[in-house]
Amino acid sequence: MPCSTPTIQEESPAQAVQARRLELILAGVLPQSENNRFNTELAARAEELIAACMSGKGFQYTAKNPRSLVDTTTSTDFSSLTYAQSNGFGISSWPIFEPSHENDAYEASLVGERMQKYNSALSSCADSSGVRAAKEFGVKKGNSDYTRIDGMILSDPRYQSAGSTWAECAKSGGFSYPSRISLIAGLRKEHQALMKRISSQVISGKEVSQSELEVRAKSDAGYQEFNRKEIAAAVATFPCSQAADKVYQDLFKEFIGPEALAEAGVPIVEPHSNATSG
Template structure:
């Protein structure tokens, strides 16, 4: 749906749409002809971006793309005389806290996903190998890994029809958001939300306002230790979760998401219906 999926994924470290950092992957290839398999994947991506697919299938696309990219990296590194074990894709893809507008349970726990901390599995597959390398070899390893990663992301993106999927989504999304039916649904959302105490022209604006408040809270929490070293992510999370302003923001975000949830369900249902019609697809 428009306000939840307006991001050109696919990410290899996706956090939270509208709520955190997202590592965006965009193909650089100029390929124009797609194989049937690539076309199928592109179609899958387009529906995922529109929020039409079940969230589990959306997540699986990201996991599949990450797994393929990791395997390509592992295939590439031996050409440089080096070894690489593919990472678990769940160490790269957050399938737990990424924004889910379709679930009341998610809204009750994470709100819109703004203040949710990304959840990734630990990744230590290559630690023992890199620890055995000399300093010079580590430098060579990192250079090779960077090159292999870039090439592998591009190749995996080609296989998964990422350019086509993103392009089709953007074209169809413009048709949907400019349609009279979706605009009417947006007005209904605004009226519904206002009746519940949230006077905003759209859900996107509400989320943007909350995100601005969140950034202000986090700016105060970022800093450095007594020895001058910057806080690492784990320390920032611990500081935030013990901070009263952060806790107040989380409660405010959850309240906004839960209170406007019925309004959003109606809006998203219309978006998906109009998207499928505009795309000429059959319901998945």
């Protein structure tokens, strides 16, 4: 019997809506609250699918609270001065998750081979459910569409002019970097070296846990100094970034078009005549 050619599944209207939503979140056109909502809903859907998958394999599993998986407190928010004053760019912030004990009792009742099979099933279900949830939420298309327009904006003279204005503004604030991306990259490199030093320290030959590492980092003089430096950089360059981000978002709206914005429920406002001034 000849093999049949697999049917290419078209994107559903629901997936298209989610993909557009993600695209606008990545561009900063939608607020940080929408970013938190999207990630929380995505995690909740994945957990729902995991629970169904585990049931099909003969195991109990209660979907976890999505906020035990998604940090909506310290995730980076470039649009908020309050965030910058407390967390800088989010580099040295520690994620905050709500506790999750939904499956503790059941997992404690499993022993030996049964526990091994449970862990194997959970790993498999988590992988397949994550892929399915991401597909339902249009993650691949949303990222792809965002990347395409982002490339157009980065090569646009209007945004390049805004970038030059950002660099001048940041320099006047004491930070000589060509862009926010390069500033953050420099800080990340410094933070990685710092955390490598702190994490390499051991107690009685045992590696420290994540919670222990956080405690030790926060009490480390070098870490404290870096945190102050990061916050100072984020606050000093905040007005510079707000101006550049405004130009970026206006261009994104222009390139994506009014119809797409209307479908996503984004108010359509004519760009200011001086939008390229930064």
